[in-house]
Amino acid sequence: MKHFLNLSDLSAADLDHLLTEAARLKDAQARRIPAHSLNGRVVGLVFEKPSLRTRVSFESGVAQLGGTSLYLPGNEVGLGWRETLADFARTISHYIDALVLRVYQHATLEGLAAHATIPIINGLSDWSHPCQGLADLLTVRELFGSERGRTVAFVGDGNNVSRSLAVGCGKLGAKFVLACPVGYGFDEKFLTQYRSKVSPDVPQELNDPVAAVRGADVIYTDVWTSMGQEAEREERLRRFASFQVNAQLLAAAPAHCKVLHCLPAHRGEEITDDVMDGPACAAFQQAGNRLHTQKAVLEWLLK
Numbered sequence: 001m002k003h004f005l006n007l008s009d010l011s012a013a014d015l016d017h018l019l020t021e022a023a024r025l026k027d028a029q030a031r032r033i034p035a036h037s038l039n040g041r042v043v044g045l046v047f048e049k050p051s052l053r054t055r056v057s058f059e060s061g062v063a064q065l066g067g068t069s070l071y072l073p074g075n076e077v078g079l080g081w082r083e084t085l086a087d088f089a090r091t092i093s094h095y096i097d098a099l100v101l102r103v104y105q106h107a108t109l110e111g112l113a114a115h116a117t118i119p120i121i122n123g124l125s126d127w128s129h130p131c132q133g134l135a136d137l138l139t140v141r142e143l144f145g146s147e148r149g150r151t152v153a154f155v156g157d158g159n160n161v162s163r164s165l166a167v168g169c170g171k172l173g174a175k176f177v178l179a180c181p182v183g184y185g186f187d188e189k190f191l192t193q194y195r196s197k198v199s200p201d202v203p204q205e206l207n208d209p210v211a212a213v214r215g216a217d218v219i220y221t222d223v224w225t226s227m228g229q230e231a232e233r234e235e236r237l238r239r240f241a242s243f244q245v246n247a248q249l250l251a252a253a254p255a256h257c258k259v260l261h262c263l264p265a266h267r268g269e270e271i272t273d274d275v276m277d278g279p280a281c282a283a284f285q286q287a288g289n290r291l292h293t294q295k296a297v298l299e300w301l302l303k
């Protein structure tokens with residue numbers, strides 16, 4: 001049984017295949033070529049946290065491929081508290097063909113994957129956001145022709161989004177640099193996993209954003225306070241204040257540098273309006289790519 005929990009579980013060839021398929025699906029969708037690869041299939045979506053992009057792009061993607069989606073609010077299914085993860089997984093496997101989940105704890109996904117007989121797809125956990133990472137890589141490929149040899153400077157938190165992108169870049173030959181305040185970088189657990197599943201050369205951490213963007217082809221940022229970390233918000237606002245992606249930071253990067261953001265953006269915090277709405281920003285192209293990369297994932301898991 002194939003699941004989609006972390007990009008680190010995929011080979012470079014798998015990743016390349018998914019990106020190639022996503023580009024093909026994007027082109028087919030632009031030409032309105034009807035697709036039927038998910039005919040008769042039902043994809044469930046369980047969300048313990050809010051979402052715009054992940055939920056809507058999955059629901060639309062399933063519909064475009066001829067399947068049906070079923071939205072299940074997290075508080076209704078009660079993962080792990082209304083019934084055990086094992087009982088939930090063994091039951092829902094009889095009803096649907098794949099399950100996308102957005103959860104607080106990554107262990108919830110692992111617990112379900114251990115007992116489900118259908119693919120489990122990570123729609124964001126506290127550990128990783130592989131669907132986002134895949135769309136990020138497709139966007140870099142579109143912007144530069146190839147991700148290989150490009151440099152992504154992630155200015156922000158060592159979080160779910162940056163972990164997945166670091167892994168994807170490492171697998172496909174792009175350089176990834178993390179610029180963050182001391183104490184907010186990748187932890188030893190991640191670096192150990194990176195060494196064993198990606199490469200012995202772990203991503204560089206810099207604590208100076210200007211130094212990090214100097215050779216960057218892409219500057220990437222994400223919120224400073226992720227969902228579930230609300231109690232740390234004031235502290236994080238203080239610690240990350242000098243890591244804002246603004247015109248001054250962008251001016252320190254090469255002229256061709258593009259700006260990405262997984263969204264939603266907290267404008268005025270991690271990124272300014274002028275950068276978000278300026279010519280370097282490709283965040284909405286990137287958001288659009290969620291649709292195509294996830295359709296590729298669904299076909300890869302279900303076809």
Ligand code: CP
Nearest residue numbers: 051052053054262263
């Ligand atoms: N980037 C992303 O996952 O967006 P949502 O939280 O809106 O799904």
Ligand code: NVA
Nearest residue numbers: 159161222226227263
């Ligand atoms: N790091 C953010 C990403 C949101 C898409 C969070 O987990 O809230």
